[in-house]
Amino acid sequence: MGRFMGTETEYGISTPTQPGLSPIITSTHAVVAYAAMNTGARSRWDYEEESPLKDTRGFDLRRYHTVPVVEPDAVGVANVVTSNGARFYVDHAHPEYSSPEVSNAYDALVYDAAGDLIMRKAVADVAELTAQGLSILKHHDPCPPLKIYKNNVDGKGASYGAHENYQYSRKTDFAVLTQALIPFFVSRNVIIGAGRLGIGETGERAGFQISQRADYFHQEISLETTLNRGIVNTRDEPHANAVHFRRLHTIVGDANMSHTSTFLKLGMTKLVIDAIEDGVDFSDLRLVDPVAEIKHVSHDLSLTHQLQLRDGRALNALDILRLYRERVVAVDDVDERVIALWGKVLDLLADDPLSTSHLLDWTAKWALIKGYLDRGVDIADPKLQLIDLQYADIDPAKSLYHALVRKGRMETIASEEEIARAAEVPPADSRAWFRGAVSARFPDDVIAASWQTMILKHSGGTARFQTTEVDKLTREHVGEIIDSSATTDELIAALTALDFAPDHYVTHHNKSHINKPHQH
Incomplete structure (x- = not known):
């Protein structure tokens, strides 16, 4: 059995012509319109096996003792199972795409990218219904045009998630797993960060940083996903045979447009979990203050910040990632590809971070913004905030990321045909x-x-x-x-x-x- 994995992406949503319209309503329009125009399925989500407040540390903050019954098109919780085996639904005030389970990082990349296509189709379906003067929701007007962004911050202090999920053995000591992963999660942002204008949760200080999510973590370990977030999340909801498995529910990453960032985010993490379960010792990499360091790493564009380790050493994020890479072992071709690309990216970042602007999200975005700064535009200028947002637009006609791909300035890994098929067909x-x-x-x-x-x-x-x-x-x-x-x-x-x-x-x-x- 491979290490099954998948992603969950809460997309940013807006209605530019009616900015005051509730995103709960607009997200519901998107999900229900997609279900009506594509699948025909109006299935409910079966909550009987759900236990989001069960903690790996041994307690359960269950909110209810009876299983809720929720209609598939209910406002705020609309749900559809897509033909590719994913879940497309409303989570809080966002449309969320939870990819189907896959057995390797390459497929995880492809099915993550397929979520963007499903979102684009939902936007088009809403527009088609609106053009006919129709509303898919009872007692609601037709939905105005939607804009969808694959990002993690709204610029007003709120952050929404891009979660990863990895199946691992219940026999694995959770304390060992946690302490081994924390330095890795703190450091890997230099590869998987999506880039963000603004320092602090509300962007209270002008500046650019590597990660969209780093400023929102306040604890090393926590069950919470919306407040008091922990670098390691403790949810014990395996979605599998609970006797044998747990699911590592990882909330500390950014939503990525870049194929390289997504592939390495999933592939590196898989390899590190493999190594932990094989008994590889990472205890020498424990950090003195991981919560502070995840912010320091994100705020340092030079990648020279020295993280303080408990054994007295000081290493930068690239040094730490090299040590992790040296200790992992490939078990298949996908792993070998991950390890090779991991090394290539580390070498490029060490030479000049901007030399990765054809591969990584944060450096691609920083190169665009720096071009304006070099011409005298102030870092606090609103037009730069627009660049930050437009980079993550999922509409190829508007997205700066997709413009870079068209111009040959951003490399992709999976083909458009593979991604289009993954939006329709489940993993085999x-x-x-x-x-x-x-x-x-x-x-x-x-x-x-x-x-x-x-x-x-x-x-x-x-x-x-x-x-x-x-x-x-x-x-x-x-x-x-x-x-x-x-x-x-x-x-x-x-x-x-x-x-x-x-x-x-x-x-x-x-x-x-x-x-x-x-x-x-």
Whole structure:
């Protein structure tokens, strides 16, 4: 089994023609319009397996003891399972794309980038409905034109997340994992930072920094994701077989446009977790004050800041990342590619950070802004803030990132064709194949779904499938069955014959009695 991983991106959203319109409403428009115009699926999210307040340190701050029932198009919590096996939904005041589970960093890059295409399609779907004078939401006017940004700050003190998820063994000592990862997370921003104008949470000081998120972390370890954020998040919600696995829910990274930044963010982290689980010792890299250092690293564009280690040494972020790289071991071709690119980027950054402006987000953005500064524009000029924002625009016609790609000034890794396919087709080697393929083939019969479950309607009632094993229900396992089934009755019968039987099979006469708790 590979180390399954995935990303969650909360996108920035605005309505320039009506800036006062609630982003909760506009995000709901985006999700529901996409569902209506593309999938036809109106499935609920199955919250029964969700436990976002369960802490790896051994406690659970559960807010409720009964499973909530939430309609798929409800304002503020609209939800759809896309044909590629992802989840597209409203999270707080943002449209969020949670990518399907994949087994390697390259696929994780491709499916992360596919989220931008799904967002662009949602924007177009809203515009099409509005042009017809239609609103997809009852009791609401048609939605004005939407702008979507893959960034992490609103310029007013709020930050929204770009989370990573990595499956790891429950046998792994969490304290060892945490202490090994903290210096890595503090240092890796010099590679994966998205760049930001403004210093401090509200941008109270003029200036440019490497990371969009660094100023928003106040603790080494925390369960919180919106306040009092920790460099390591302690959520114990495996979305898998909880006897064997945990999920490292990583909130300390930026949302990236750059393929190189995304690929290395996921690939380097995977390799470091591999090394930790193989018993590699990183205890000599512990920092005196990680919370302070993550800000110092982000604020130092020269990359010369010396981080203070507990053993008395002082090393810069590049030095620390080199030590991590020396201790990891490739187990496949993707790992080898990550290690090679990791070394190349470190060498370029050490020579001149701006020599990576064709590879990394923060240096690409800084090169654009520095060009104006060199011509006498003040760092606090609003037009530079516009550059900061336009870089992350997902609309290729407006995005400065996409303009750099078109001009050959930004390298990509995955092809446009690969990304377009990933926006439609689920990964073949994980349970996401089952989730995405069934949602696409039988959209009207999917009552509810989650990472670990799928509830299907059939002629006699409903069937609830557990999809706890991440490497099961793949294309190899069930692809032919799904393609050849004309109805969910045929699908369920074929899956049952292959020992993929549902854990609840509810017939029509007792459907209301048994199935009600599972209709989320």
